[in-house]
Amino acid sequence: MIDSAKIELRNLSVEDYKELKISMLESYGSLAEAYWSEKEIKNLIKKFPDGQFCIIIDEKIAGCALSIIVDYNKFDDNHTYEQITGGENFSTHNKNGDVLYGIDVFIHPEYRGMRLGRRLYEARKELCEQLNLKSIIFGGRIPSYAKFAAELTPKQYIEKVKIKEIHDPVLSFQLSNDFHVKKVIKGYLAGDYESKEFATLMEWNNIYYSKPDKLIHTQKTVVRLGLVQWQMRLFKDFEALVSQIEFFVDAVSDYQSDFILFPELFNAPLMADYNHLNEAEAIRSLASYTDKLLETFVDFAITYNINIITGSMPQIIGEHMYNVGYLCRRDGSYERYEKLHITPAEASAWGMKGGTKLQTMDTDCGKIGVLICYDVEFPEASRILADEGMNILFVPFMTDTQNGYSRVRLCAQSRAVENECYVAIAGSVGNLPKVNNMDIQYAQSAVFTPSDFSFPVNGIKAEATPNTESTLLVDVDLDLLKELHAFGSVRNLTDRRKDLYSLKKKNPKNT
Known part of the structure; x- marks a missing residue:
């Protein structure tokens, strides 16, 4: 561990190649023969300089993350590494694409344990947001799978990694950085025997993404x-x-x-x-x-x-x-x-009847919901609206x-917390x-608002x-x-136990 080192995160330059090669050879282990050539790195930097990050410690390259932009509609989820990188010529890079595709990340063994990989991933996420790209996608190795391949399918292996019964040095790290498994790919990277040539297609969604072809009247934030x-x-x-x-x-x-x-x-x-x-x-x-x-x-x-x-x-x-x-x-x-729930006094004094219409409504500021007075005391109604996208x-x-x-x-405040809305x-x-x-x-x-930082x-x-x-x-x-x-610190909508309970809206006939 380097206790007093100065850590610098910046874009990779062509002049860095000598140190980059040394770091690649030390990092790749059994795949060391597959390191990037100087020509390939020059080509990559020329095409997309903003997408290449490195971390410098004591004038050495301690880590690196390389990426391209692709029009993901031109590929399906069963692609190979060679296909997505254009045969490693990066001909698939498209500045007008919608996905930031990660083609490599590594940390020099001497500097592992310093959370440098997290810094590189955060830099990619920030770039994805700045460029208004839909997501980050890459094929991730599962290098510990070979130890379990005789007893576990890739799907079973991934599930055990998710619940932390197995630690995979790559997949466990990616899951902890908010990536999710989109698909398992067979034959993604030739020669990756530690992964049995399986890869997890990983994705991180940019929640700030908006389609670039929106009309003049865009939705306010x-x-x-x-x-x-x-x-x-x-x-x-x-x-x-x-x-x-x-x-x-x-x-x-x-x-x-x-x-x-x-x-x-x-x-x-x-x-x-x-x-x-x-x-x-x-x-x-x-x-x-x-x-x-x-x-x-x-x-x-x-x-x-x-x-x-x-x-x-x-x-x-x-x-x-x-x-x-x-x-x-x-x-x-x-x-x-319509007001759905009528109080006893409204029923007895006025003969009021409860309505049947429960749905979100679209506005130029997103989806909203309206519940009249007593309705907010019934959490099921607002939860249905939240499931329909109410903000x-x-x-x-x-x-x-x-x-x-x-x-x-008090019920309104509860609805804000449990439905993560205003x-x-x-x-x-x-x-x-x-x-x-x-x-x-x-x-x-x-x-009222949710209660988080x-x-x-x-x-x-x-x-x-x-x-x-x-x-x-x-x-x-x-x-x-x-x-x-x-x-969020807690995620009330995401963490519901839908395997134990569910809530459905009926469609009663109007009376």
């Missing part, structure tokens, strides 16, 4: 959310309510927000005109405003260039009444979501007491003394002042979710 903590107050008429809606949409859009979220049943003040009716009749009268409000929200979404999540409103379909809301996109399109869960709610609010809040909740505050069953409100709107330690991105009318503007970074899914 940092998304600004605007949450409305709505004050319940009496309005003289429908137009006064619309004016207050427009005030918030205008204010939030001035900050270039991508979304604005309104609370559940925010239009309840309009029920004051129907307080002489029983509760069920009064809310059915409120439902008569829903279509006009939808038209208003669609118009505001276009005019103010913002995606509007309308909270919720009662809607009568056939004989039944539902609690529904709309995603009104800034391009003029819209989509309905942000919006929860419009209405709670009258602090303990009711606490149920919504959760935004928005509710109403204030009193409506002239509206039965809607007289008091308690809320504190907030945005890239996020707030308490999982709270931001929160409003309790019981005060306000707006909350919050930026959330979707790239942080990608990193969490791939490299």
Whole structure:
């Protein structure tokens, strides 16, 4: 071990060849006769200088990683080393390709144990991200396989290496550096008798990759959310309510927000005109405003260039009444979501019925989900949305007491952790003394995050002042979710025991 050596990671140069050859001969062992010639190295550096890395210690080459870029669509997974390298002339290198293909990595025996291989792999990953390539792929040797070939198939051998019952000096290292086995190839590298000429086709996926032919309107990675903590107050008429809606949409859009979220049943003040009716009749009268409000929200979404999540409103379909809301996109399109779980009070006082629609919705900021209030207390619903690719869960709610609010809040925080997503909740505050069953409100709107190093330690991105009318503007970074899914301290979605349990969505008939 070299205790005081200066370690330098840089690109390989033609002038390095003499030291490179010495290091190759020491490193290759039984394959030493297959070292790279000076002509081949010059050709490789000429074609792709940025892809060749070396580590220098005391003016010696302690390690090296060589690679090319290929258009992987021109190959299948059963290729050989000779085919992928173009007969070692590197004619397969294509600067417009989509995969960084590793053709060699070695560490000089004198410097093994210093984690130099990890540095080379990290340099490759950084290059892959910088060049916006889809992945890193290479054929990996399994040099310990010859010892077990009589009793284990390559597949069985790989499984035992994965669970650490067998240590393979190459495969174990690659697995520990976030590569996964894509396929086992027979006859990949002629003369590799230690591997019985088998190789593992290894892959590392670039989570930041985006197709280069995207249109002008690319998906954003940092998304600004605007949450409305709505004050319940009496309005003289429908137009006064619309004016207050427009005030918030205008204010939030001035900050270039991508979304604005309104609370559940925010239009309840309009029920004051129907307080002489029983509760069920009064809310059915409120439902008569829903279509006009939808038209208003669609118009505001276009005019103010913002995606509007309308909270919720009662809607009568056939004989039944539902609690529904709309995603009104800034391009003029819209989509309905429904409250699935009805509280006992909503069922007894209003005769409300649970909806049947549970699905993610596409936006220009990725896939989102919406669960209305009580729905967030059922973890199965949000897990299904997470499986469909949801990054942000919006929860419009209405709670009258602090303990009711606490149920919504605590469950929303749990959904953020277990589904590795952002959760935004928005509710109403204030009193409506002239509206039965809607007289008091308690809320504190907030945005919650997973709990890992890239996020707030308490999982709270931001929160409003309790019981005060306000707006909350919050930026959330979707790239942080990608990193969490791939490299998080814990990986709740990936680590589920699907061999023991599963969750499926049914498709009930509309009633």
